[in-house]
Amino acid sequence: MSIPVFLPTCALVRTMEGLAFYHQCALSAFLLCLLQTHPAQSLASPVLQEEITPKDLMFRSIDYKNVLHWKPGKGIYNGKAVYFVQHKIYGEKQWTNATHCLGITKMSCDLSQETSDRREFYYARVQAALSGVHSPWVLSQRFVPQWETFFSPPKVKLAAKERSILVHLRPPHSPYRRRKGGWISMKKLHKFNYRIYVSHGNITMEKHVFQGSVSKVLIVNLRPRMTYCVQAEATIELYSRTSKRSRKICISL
Incomplete structure (x- = not known):
């Protein structure tokens, strides 16, 4: 819900003193508008970042179907944030976007194809976003498919x-x-x-x-x-x- 803002009336005058007052008045009006249209970023970005930061990242693997899971942040924003997932192989400098898991609302991402080398060492990370505010990236534990997958019965x-x-x-x-x-x-x-x-x-x-x-x-x-x-x-x-x-x-x- 928007907070009503009362803008100062800026009358144009011809004197130098009046012109300076006009500029100051216009700047005040601009700042009040900015505060109204971006309240989360202006007032509570650090708090919101902490509230939406995902936690408890974990790979669950059955028959090499490797799915990354995580839990939402601790605040009242559960279910409202969207998530972004990246992955990489141990030793690589650059992270790669999981293109099918960008801006998703569910708290899991199937990375089977991205982690298809059973002997490789993988990492993943997740970031949450809400109202233009982004959480820090949260890193998973190291994941080696052949060591950690479980097998289904025949x-x-x-x-x-x-x-x-x-x-x-x-x-x-x-x-x-x-x-x-x-x-x-x-x-x-x-x-x-x-x-x-x-x-x-x-x-x-x-x-x-x-x-x-x-x-x-x-x-x-x-x-x-x-x-x-x-x-x-x-x-x-x-x-x-x-x-x-x-x-x-x-x-x-």
């Missing part, structure tokens, strides 16, 4: 055979595409091992470990007219990392 599909179950395993895909447009599977980037858990009721009966990039596994010597449930998880020995278990899928023989 997708599982079952087919019943005579006293056996055929388990189809499909690893998740990465955020990267082939030249023809298809998604690149995670098994092209890493060598996965699989653990398959077979249960009946609430009891886990067997755990099978399979080395290498298998896509089909046959679980044999099962009892007929029984219902079995299967879960799977993926492991990468190089990084000593294991995915969560897949959701439980059941089938009757």
Whole structure:
């Protein structure tokens, strides 16, 4: 809401004293107008900068989908600021704009393509803006995708055979595409091992470990007219990392 401003009346007079008064009067009117039209910048820019400054920058990465997240400032302006994101590789002097994350209102930015070298060291930074006032840039921690990404469990599909179950395993895909447009599977980037858990009721009966990039596994010597449930998880020995278990899928023989 605008603050009403009463401007001094500046009458033009012909004397030297009157001309000096006229100039002083006009300057006062200009300054009052400036104060009215730019109140945030004139009165509260440092306070507003502090209020809108983003905090708690963090990369979250699943299957190399690398998304930068942050929290808003501490003031009453939450949800009103816009954000600008830049990134760079460790050692570079210049920052690069994330062109799809300039002037955004959400508090996250997908930087998967900008951080696609899994072994590289990356940094990002975020700046907030509101009413022509810009916060300082806030820097993220160092981010190395291959060290920090988590892996999704494989997708599982079952087919019943005579006293056996055929388990189809499909690893998740990465955020990267082939030249023809298809998604690149995670098994092209890493060598996965699989653990398959077979249960009946609430009891886990067997755990099978399979080395290498298998896509089909046959679980044999099962009892007929029984219902079995299967879960799977993926492991990468190089990084000593294991995915969560897949959701439980059941089938009757």
